[in-house]
Amino acid sequence: MLVYVDGQRRQCKIDGKIKVSDLIVRLGFTRETVIAKVNGKVVTEYDYAEPSDRVDLIRVSTGG
Amino acid sequence: MKCSECNNEAVIYLSYSQKFLCSKHLSRLVEKRVGASIREYGMIEGRKRIGVAVSGGKDSLTMLYLLHKLLGKDRRLKLIAITVDEGIKGYRDVSIRNARRLAKSLGIEHHIYKFTDYAIPMDRLMKHKKTDPCSYCGVFRRWILNKAAGELKLDALAIGHNLDDIIQTFLMNMMRNEPLRIARFTPNGGIIESEAFVSRIRPLFSIPEREVMAYALCNNIDFHNGECPYAAYALRNPVREFLNNMEEKYPGVKFRVLNSYLSVLKNMKVPENLTTRTCITCGGPSSTEQCKRCILLDKLKKQMGH
Numbered sequence: 598m599l600v601y602v603d604g605q606r607r608q609c610k611i612d613g614k615i616k617v618s619d620l621i622v623r624l625g626f627t628r629e630t631v632i633a634k635v636n637g638k639v640v641t642e643y644d645y646a647e648p649s650d651r652v653d654l655i656r657v658s659t660g661g
Numbered sequence: 662m663k664c665s666e667c668n669n670e671a672v673i674y675l676s677y678s679q680k681f682l683c684s685k686h687l688s689r690l691v692e693k694r695v696g697a698s699i700r701e702y703g704m705i706e707g708r709k710r711i712g713v714a715v716s717g718g719k720d721s722l723t724m725l726y727l728l729h730k731l732l733g734k735d736r737r738l739k740l741i742a743i744t745v746d747e748g749i750k751g752y753r754d755v756s757i758r759n760a761r762r763l764a765k766s767l768g769i770e771h772h773i774y775k776f777t778d779y780a781i782p783m784d785r786l787m788k789h790k791k792t793d794p795c796s797y798c799g800v801f802r803r804w805i806l807n808k809a810a811g812e813l814k815l816d817a818l819a820i821g822h823n824l825d826d827i828i829q830t831f832l833m834n835m836m837r838n839e840p841l842r843i844a845r846f847t848p849n850g851g852i853i854e855s856e857a858f859v860s861r862i863r864p865l866f867s868i869p870e871r872e873v874m875a876y877a878l879c880n881n882i883d884f885h886n887g888e889c890p891y892a893a894y895a896l897r898n899p900v901r902e903f904l905n906n907m908e909e910k911y912p913g914v915k916f917r918v919l920n921s922y923l924s925v926l927k928n929m930k931v932p933e934n935l936t937t938r939t940c941i942t943c944g945g946p947s948s949t950e951q952c953k954r955c956i957l958l959d960k961l962k963k964q965m966g967h
């Protein structure tokens with residue numbers, strides 16, 4: 598799984614499918630502070646990411 | 662997950678209303694809420710020239726996009742985008758390009774006002790190791806926006822503060838015991854009203870930051886998502902963290918704080934000594950003989966050997 602935070606690659610060992618909310622916590626964020634994209638599509642924290650997916654977390658509190 | 666309103670894939674879960682929304686239904690909700698805020702608070706009533714402060718970030722560009730979508734067809738109104746260039750290389754020069762692109766694509770007149778012309782650029786100021794850069798920047802930025810408003814004959818100036826910004830500021834002003842600042846930070850206008858001071862309107866005040874971001878992403882608004890290199894959010898960061906943690910535990914808490922703030926505002930008495938005077942140096946609005954910008958500029962120029 599390729600994981601990016603604000604476009605920066607993050608090393609993160611994940612075996613198999615993972616719920617987006619769990620991935621958010623694993624990366625040290627909370628639900629309120631990020632928006633997740635899986636393969637370029639905005640998803641909810643209740644969706645899942647597969648090992649072959651690219652996941653982007655975008656932090657919401659930067660700049661105005 | 663599926664949208665609670667249709668069969669499309671959801672892009673967001675709103676825990677406060679226990680709803681999953683797709684891109685279309687989220688957009689509808691945001692547009693409906695912003696439209697209602699504009700009407701309820703009379704943000705454009707009797708006004709013709711509305712300035713829109715755009716930094717190039719998600720909030721301001723979403724606001725510009727929304728105002729154009731909601732009000733663009735009204736021939737009596739004119740939207741004018743304004744960007745303040747604080748002189749921060751690698752940050753503002755980048756985001757200005759985003760602002761310019763969106764304004765151009767929407768056919769909105771866009772003006773850029775530079776710190777170089779009216780203040781001291783932040784990069785230069787920070788070489789002198791100034792602490793609390795945000796307060797310098799804020800004083801200069803507010804002054805420039807007032808100046809722009811005067812030159813462009815604006816009837817109001819739209820600022821992209823979202824719900825999170827509003828309630829963070831509300832709590833911070835309580836923590837600092839600054840009730841007058843609460844009265845000044847309103848959805849429409851404020852208690853400082855004078856010819857030299859243009860009314861601020863805050864059309865996004867009822868939209869949580871996360872929904873603004875999701876809206877921007879779903880509507881392909883090409884915003885700049887960087888952080889100011891000088892950002893020093895002394896009190897704001899812990900307040901933001903506290904509110905986010907509370908919202909996770911008690912969904913809807915942010916809206917309840919917003920509603921408290923709106924009730925407090927309605928019941929606040931306007932003190933009379935807040936009417937503004939005119940600065941003896943620049944002629945801008947001021948509560949003292951010389952305005953904050955001119956005092957600060959004189960002081961900094963002396964310190965920096967000008």
Ligand SMILES: [Zn+2]
Binds near residue numbers: 665667668685
């Ligand atoms: Zn839907």
Ligand SMILES: [Zn+2]
Binds near residue numbers: 941942944945
């Ligand atoms: Zn002045």
